Amino acid sequence: MAKIVIKFGGTSIGSIDRIITAAKIIKKKLNKGNKIIVVVSAMAGKTNELISQSEKISKNFNKRELDVLLASGEQITSALLGGALQEMGIKARSYMGWQIPILTDGEHNNSRIVNMNIEKINNFILKKGVAIIPGFQGISKDGEITTIGRGGSDATAVAIAKMFNTEECEIYTDVEGVYSTDPRYFPKAKKINKISYEEMLEMSSLGAKVMQSSAVQTAMMYDLPLHVRSTFSSAKGTKIFSSESIDYSKTITGVTYSKDEAKITVLGVQDKPGVAADIFEPLEKHSINVDMVIQNISPDGKTTDLTFTIKRGDLNKTIKIIRSNKKNVKYKSISNDKKVSKISIVGAGMITTPGVTYKMFRALAQEKINILAISTSEIKISVIINEINTTKAVKKLHTVFNLD
């Protein structure tokens, strides 16, 4: 007799057959006496198709009209799922963002949900109706259609879980949950049964493939448990909780990696306060995300070398910006390495376990892998290594930290 939110991602409702599968999952839960609100994404590929149509008209397509355009994707799946449930004899009804309404604040294409009217839908689900809500969208206080950014259907589901005070929030997707490392390339990867919000966020690409980060952050803020699971299997997925609710038998929860990195060293920079800020400010203005930063110890107290990592695709642009900024920031030369990757171990358990860093470094040394840069947080240690060693490093760390 719980009140639950069920969210279906794009692949989970990517065809008529899959919409019918989703309807069957809903029916099973309804028959157990649950009160159900469903949130749907657009069919897989639909949002990209609409964006590409808009880009054929303009690379800078009007943001207001883009929201009107994109909102149609979830409108379609809401209606199809509504019809599919009714065909099974279930009382169901789609509610567009403006019909509820779901009120948003902020700019077009990047709004956030600030409030929604719960009365109409609460009445409907109390009478055994299944309410279907298109994710990703709402209306502004001026009555304009707004969207809340890519992957925003997760955020809609979390917002609804919060505002309707539901007992569960299930995120149905095309994978069985979050894995200890990428299961496509590492057959020893294991599904993680329980993970904390913080770990989920630190899992970067591994986590992001499964659920949108800002939705996880929102869930963390309100301490709303999430359950990520597959539409195509009945297996339990990954439950996401606050770390206090988890007993850590393992120090490390997962090993993630990214081959999409590049390393830049600016040599012979003046060693004075504010020089790093002077280098990074113009990069930030050009939306270049600087990840790890190492400032070497200055041998002469006058100049130093500054090393940092960025996304590989930003490499040339970054070098160009630093060069064009030479009148503000003096340096001798720039060196770069675009064949590096980043390996991270993530685990809330490392907070209470000493020696994790040492264990990681020794493991890599055993494989004769040179560490080019290091960065650490409370629950994550990342190193930059030569890209060629990526697989070897992930396998070794997965084994050393008992994840196989």
Added chain:
Amino acid sequence: MAKIVIKFGGTSIGSIDRIITAAKIIKKKLNKGNKIIVVVSAMAGKTNELISQSEKISKNFNKRELDVLLASGEQITSALLGGALQEMGIKARSYMGWQIPILTDGEHNNSRIVNMNIEKINNFILKKGVAIIPGFQGISKDGEITTIGRGGSDATAVAIAKMFNTEECEIYTDVEGVYSTDPRYFPKAKKINKISYEEMLEMSSLGAKVMQSSAVQTAMMYDLPLHVRSTFSSAKGTKIFSSESIDYSKTITGVTYSKDEAKITVLGVQDKPGVAADIFEPLEKHSINVDMVIQNISPDGKTTDLTFTIKRGDLNKTIKIIRSNKKNVKYKSISNDKKVSKISIVGAGMITTPGVTYKMFRALAQEKINILAISTSEIKISVIINEINTTKAVKKLHTVFNLD
């Protein structure tokens, strides 16, 4: 400085390139100082695609959800056209049915527009903005998305012309206008420059291919002139007026035909009052549309033969219904001919020109074409002939009535 409505049909905005072409047409009219409201259909094929998706779920898809589903088609084209106009530096804005609002009455899938708020849009177009309205849809007084039947974007355009009291209503489509007969098969067919509402309605398939009949009826009711023209050429199209505004130099405006007919004769029916009604009532109940009816003169005053035409696809069903109704309507036998076609000459000019019927029959006799049935109205004469003679008959009549 006129206020005009421009409606683009599905093929006129069936691709991004065509949407840009439509935007250029709008820009030209705007630059002449016009105040413009645009009505758009869904992209050609889109509505059928959505219907076919719904039918994969249910042949009897929930009508409320079907409206939510189908309304997305025009939402998409409204937004794309809005973006295309802005890309050209034109102030433009799409208004969904619920944002205006366009109020409708009646059932889902078959509503009709009863009112709309004109203030917001009038203010916008007064300030040189182009307002874009998705055709075919509105909202009910309960705030539900409704649609107004297939081809309903024409009806939206006419309703807007009426409620905004516009000077012009232009219907952009993929043909240059209405033709004196089907130009695909008869190279001598000529575009009609001016036609009355009544003629347009009587042109059946020739007219219906160009514009939705109920929209023409509405325009007739309010005496709103229409201009049907091609998006792909700058040629003037066909103007549709009340017949009083037209000088008829020709008796006949067009020759239409349909090969989709069948003829049934019920032989030896009792010649008593009400027998025709007894035969046709069960047909009507099964949605079989009886077109022409001829009751032969009874030779003995006791029995007679009843001939009528129906759509060819309904033939077997019709015979079955008459047979199963034999306990109510006695008859000797049923004969049928499914290889017949219907040829019609249409023209408001025939009201004031005697001898048109005679001229038609003599022309067909000259071609040795036997007439199987006849029906006449004020501005239309139809005959049923053997299907094999269709082309010969259309060509002859087109020539005889000076349409070549």
